Amino acid sequence: MLVELDAVGYTYLANSAVADNALNGVSMAVDEGEFIAVIGATGSGKTTLAQVMAGLLRPDAGRVLYEGADIWRDRKQLPQRRRLAGLVFQEPERQLFEMTVEDDIGFWPRNVGVAAAEMPGMVEKAMTAVGLDYEAFRGRSPFGLSGGEMRRAAIAGILVMAPPLLILDEPTVALDPVGRAGLLERMKKLNREGTAIMLVSHDMDEVAELADRVIVMDKGRIVVEGAPRSIFSQGELLAKLGLELPQMARLAKLLADKGLALRSLPLTLGEMEDEILSALGESPA
């Protein structure tokens, strides 16, 4: 088990009149190489979960275990342990601050004492992973990049330490369709190469396409978790939680309402095409 949360709770502004219980008794685990997605309405606790998972917020109940070790028990080891999980915040380009792309991406390794000689190679590898050419971009100011390039540079700043778990909090918000597809393709590739990914997303199509496992949150709790097909078979529950089905599953429902029933729930375009062709083939047209 790479990362495990054991009955974790987190309250913002605890002991105040506006105390806000963001996580409540959350237990979950991420295995090596898994691709999991976290969905839930605004305010359901997804971002807090991501930050607790990354060892940035200390829960006020329960334990956060990295490879079995409670990360908050020995504070001296915390910086070292945090190398296990890298978190890309929402709109991470807001955190760019260095004079050059190379220095910005090198910030994390520099601060945990990676030898200077190793840095260029690490930075180059991270930039390649997000599709930024090392020679072309290393010397540029991060603030002179386009929005999509800035986002990728900021993600490279996390990938540079090659964390076994990469946590992405709504990474595609405000990217255009091509930027979005390119970024997701690169995350898929990273995952195939062994990095576990936890994706927080409002886009059900994205989730249906990428995740091995989906975690559904509501009011600081995990309501249900399972394979995408099992989660997206629960349309009524999702609607009640302010969520929706992927487009192809919504189309399946429209078809069923009109009397064209499909054999199984399609989540992707290809699956829907097959389902429709076989349904039309079998029905006496």
Add this chain to the structure above:
Amino acid sequence: MSPTTFSVAPGEFVAIVGANGSGKSTLAKLMNGLLAPTAGLVMVDGRPTTGTENAQKARRAVGMVFQNPDNQLVATIVEDDVAFGPENLGVPPERIRERVDEALRAVGMYDHRFNDPHYLSAGQRQKVAIAGILAMSPDYIVLDEPTSMLDPAGRRDVLRTLGTLRRERDIGVVLITHAIEEAAGAERVIVLRNGRIIADGDPHEVLTDEQLMAEASLYATKANRLARRLAAGGVAVSADLITIEEVAQALCL
């Protein structure tokens, strides 16, 4: 922006799509006088938007809603927030009361009028931001990616609200979006590329033009991609369907 010509009529629902950096947000700010054109003319109801007085009139006629509701909310009580606009326009206090209540009802947030907006969901906050614009009685609303930070329920809610405003109040709506599925629901789509309009017309024609979409770095809707695949596979559906509702309709005749 390069020389660009188009117009929006009262009650019309126009979507503007294009890649990052294509000029969508610049165009939005030109439409209500937040930016003055360096060449050419922007006219609102027949008046140019340049000059202090004209720009003010343009801002009154054309309301703007931005991506992040948190950048637009100013007060700690919902109804105060909505009243901020009309107060600044010098609307008499008794009229403000009416306008605020009416605007909050229009977006379905009247029951939350005494809440602190910061404790509402993002979708609800975006609706409060829209109410704040409505309370200024605009003739047009320009929304710059208003749903990109919202959860699915919030997104549906905001889109439904826009439909109602258009139908019931004849407000012209300009929706700037990266979600091609949202653009498919508009009456008219404008496609921008490198600061130029490269298409302006019926979504069924514009969004199904493969060459045009590729040129603009956009993708067809999933429904359209499905329709094309089915048509190619011998199913009797038109290849220019663009929404899942249309596909369902065509398959279940």
